[in-house]
Amino acid sequence: MKKHLAALAGAVTALGLALAGCSGPAAQPAPTATEIVPRQISWLLSRPADGSVITIVKKLAEEYAATHPGFSLNLITTPDRPSYLQKLQTLAAANQLPELFDTDATPFTQKLVKQGKLVDVEAMLTDLGLLDKYRPLALDYQRFDDKGLYMVPFEFEMEFFWYNKALFEKAGVGVPKTLDDIATLCKPLRDSGVIPISVDGQDGWPLLRYMSYYPFRVAGPDYIDQLKRGDAKMGDEVGSKAVNWMASLGSSDCFQDGFSSQGYTDARDLFTSGKSAMYQIGTWELASLTSKDLPADVRDNVDFFTLPTVDGAVTADNEYTVVSGIGMAVSKQTYDPLMKDFLKFVLDRYSERLAQSGHLTPMKGYEPTIPAGSSELYKRAxxxxxxxxxxxxxPWDTKLDPTTNTLMQQELTLLVQGDSTPEAFTQKIDASIAENGPKFFG
Structure with missing residues (x-):
């Protein structure tokens, strides 16, 4: 145990020195209220190193450095999400947060806000003259329950159900109109020789997406906020409908065999190789779903439908999961004239560059450039x-307390696999929320 603590302390110290050595204002002359003093700043990231966000910001940082000698942006990338969160929490506990870091509107981030460690992004964007340029939905995704905004969005993606028209036709099924129809499709698709739905079961969050659908349709977006506080129960009518629907997906054999040990790439590849008929994912995967390198019998048959409805739905057909990605928080301790000027430079230019790379943008008014060779589905989506x-x-994984979030992901796997029952699932989740919810949302 002592060796473990010593090793952890050493890791914290090493990372802290790395951050301090490249970003700490304490090592620089204190700037005046208006003076821009170039230095190296750090961004702790949890994004693909070759993704559009990092690629574009890195280029913009190089352009900024060309006119601000002495400036550089140190990108500290940890794509593995659990490892990243552990690193972030360790740095926060040691009061060594870098200038910029990735985070969601989670209870952990809310704690940092209460401790006065984060810049108010709504006030910052207003000060930079940029707030009104953002899509309201992009900003709303980053907000806390009290509507506070402490993260900058860098993406804007819609989530759809992608399906293979030829495989649907072969099985004699049509696009589901309701969520219950999805479970009904699974048997004929299985009987035709294909996997009905491929899912990333290894990471937990995709199943939690499915769990969120029924409550959103039946009770609206505020249901999860009621549930996490214990004001609603998993055993209530709304929660019971969601739990029983998830169980029906399992009993109908909707997901691939061994889904719990298969990851993101596995699920995508099952669909793009024509082995599964449906795949739920966001528009960030459009390049993979429309690539000219796909087998022709798949590429020519990929289509999509939005989140199906339910009887008595309180949300409209055109309302579903829309995300603006993991947000970027700004450390209040190191927000100075340089940070303000650099962020203004980046955010003024970022959305235009993102649109040129073929993506929707968090800001309004930018038309995405459709990549050459993409199918017509790209533009239509x-x-x-x-x-x-x-x-x-x-997404519920950004809303629930950490303990319940982990437990629900684990228990959903057991429920869908048939290794647990709706009653057992409900009891465990309600008990966890009763114990842990007040610690974060009391």
Whole structure:
């Protein structure tokens, strides 16, 4: 135990020195209220190193450095999400947060806000003259329950159900109109020789997406906020419908065999190789789903439908999961004239560059450039942004307390596999929320 603590302390110290050596204002002359003093700053990231966000910001930082000698941006990338969160929490506990870091509107981040460690992003964007340029839904995704905004969005993606038209036709099924129809499709698809739905079961959050759908349709986006506080129960009517629907997906054999040990790439590859008929994911995967390198019998048959409805739905058909990605928080301790000027430079230019890379943007007014060789589906999918409603389904993994979040992901796997029952699932989740919810949302 002592060796473990010593090793952890050493890791914290080493990372802290790395951050301090490249970003700490204490090593620099204190700037005046208006003086910009170039230095190296750090961004702790949890994004693909070759993804559009990092690629674009890195280029913009190089352009900024060209006119600000002495400036540089140190990108500290940890794509593995659990490792990243542990690193972030360790740095926060040691009061060694870098200038910029990735985070969601989670209870942990809310704690940092209460401790006065984060810049108010709404006030910052207003000061920079940028607030009104952002899509309201992009900002709303980053907000806390009290509507406070402490993260900058760098993405804007819609989540759809992608399906293979040829495999649907072969099985004699049509696009599901309701969530219950999805379970009904699974047997004929299985009987035709394909996996009905491929899912990333290894990471937990995809199943939690499915769990959020029924409550969003039946009770609206505020249900999860009631549930996490214990004001609603998993055993209530809304929660019971969600739990029983998840159990029906399992009993209908909707997901691939061994899904719990298969990851993100596995699920995507099952769909793009024509082995599964449906795949739920966001528009960030459009390049993979429309690539000219796909087998022709898959590429020519990929289509999508939005989140199906339910009887008595309180949300509209054009309201579903829309995300603006993991947000970027700004450390209040190191927000100075340089940080303000650099962020203004980046955010003024970022959305235009992102649109040129073929993506929707968190800001309004930028038309994505469709990559050469993409199928017509690429443009048609992105065009759905013009049909969006006013409310979005929030991912539950950014809403629940950490203990319940982990437990629900584990128990959902057992429920869908048939290794647990709706009653057992409900009892465990309600007990966890009763014990842990007040610690974060009391």
């Amino acid at each position: 992105l065009a759905e942004v013009d049909n969006l409603g006013d409310r979005i389904a929030f």
